Amino acid sequence: MTIEMDKYRDATVMRLSGEIDMYSSPGLRKELLSLVAERVSPLIVDFRGVSYIDSSGIATFVEGLKGMRSFGGRLKFVAVPEGIMEIFTFSKLDRVFEIYGSADEALSG
Amino acid sequence: MKDSVTITIPSHPGYLSMVRDVTARFGEIHNLSEAVIADLKLGVDEACSNVIKYAYRGATEGEIVITLRIMGKDLEVIIEDEGVRADPACIEGRNLDDVRPGGLGLHLIKRAFHVYEFDEGRRSGNRLRLVRHLR
Numbered sequence: 001m002t003i004e005m006d007k008y009r010d011a012t013v014m015r016l017s018g019e020i021d022m023y024s025s026p027g028l029r030k031e032l033l034s035l036v037a038e039r040v041s042p043l044i045v046d047f048r049g050v051s052y053i054d055s056s057g058i059a060t061f062v063e064g065l066k067g068m069r070s071f072g073g074r075l076k077f078v079a080v081p082e083g084i085m086e087i088f089t090f091s092k093l094d095r096v097f098e099i100y101g102s103a104d105e106a107l108s109g
Numbered sequence: 110m111k112d113s114v115t116i117t118i119p120s121h122p123g124y125l126s127m128v129r130d131v132t133a134r135f136g137e138i139h140n141l142s143e144a145v146i147a148d149l150k151l152g153v154d155e156a157c158s159n160v161i162k163y164a165y166r167g168a169t170e171g172e173i174v175i176t177l178r179i180m181g182k183d184l185e186v187i188i189e190d191e192g193v194r195a196d197p198a199c200i201e202g203r204n205l206d207d208v209r210p211g212g213l214g215l216h217l218i219k220r221a222f223h224v225y226e227f228d229e230g231r232r233s234g235n236r237l238r239l240v241r242h243l244r
Contacts, residue, residue: 021125021126022161052151056158058213066210087151087217090217092208093208
């Protein structure tokens with residue numbers, strides 16, 4: 001998995017690619033929680049290049065979301081591939097995560 | 110052709126991608142749909158992750174033996190380790206409405222497989238049997 005950080009309008013964008021699993025999620029967790037500690041908001045996570053996510057990756061985002069909410073920050077997901085969306089829906093996290101089609105939609109939502 | 114494949118990996122998370130690749134390729138060879146293969150990859154990955162976390166408690170020098178085979182109209186996966194014995198009575202996923210980190214892996218395994226059972230007669234380690242009915 002690779003993580004690239006970017007800026008888009010007023011938001012910070014985390015672009016992810018590759019597979020998020022028990023091996024790669026600790027690196028993601030470290031990056032995400034450091035952004036939470038810096039109170040970076042809104043944070044857009046772009047899933048366009050993500051081909052796989054397991055429960056450890058999902059747990060990382062749940063933890064990140066809770067951290068964001070602790071200071072009123074917003075964590076927004078964009079371009080979530082269908083297979084990953086199915087996992088979010090199955091785990092009922094589609095009701096919890098803010099999910100948009102694009103960064104523009106995320107910033108107007 | 111004997112319709113089975115066995116791989117042995119160290120109990121290191123870096124090898125999980127190899128398990129997923131083998132599972133996917135096994136599914137492709139047996140003409141399973143992309144959706145079923147995606148479920149199987151995730152289910153087998155989650156089961157092996159649990160072995161690393163709970164049976165070996167994060168130690169990376171253990172061994173995990175994964176066997177995939179076609180048994181008539183079923184795909185059977187056997188996952189064996191020599192780690193700490195699991196107590197099946199204590200294994201449960203969280204309520205999916207209770208949103209918190211963790212507790213999702215078991216749900217994802219049971220989403221992929223119709224049968225999830227430990228061999229309780231085993232003297233040491235664990236032997237988990239997973240079965241997906243294919244038709």
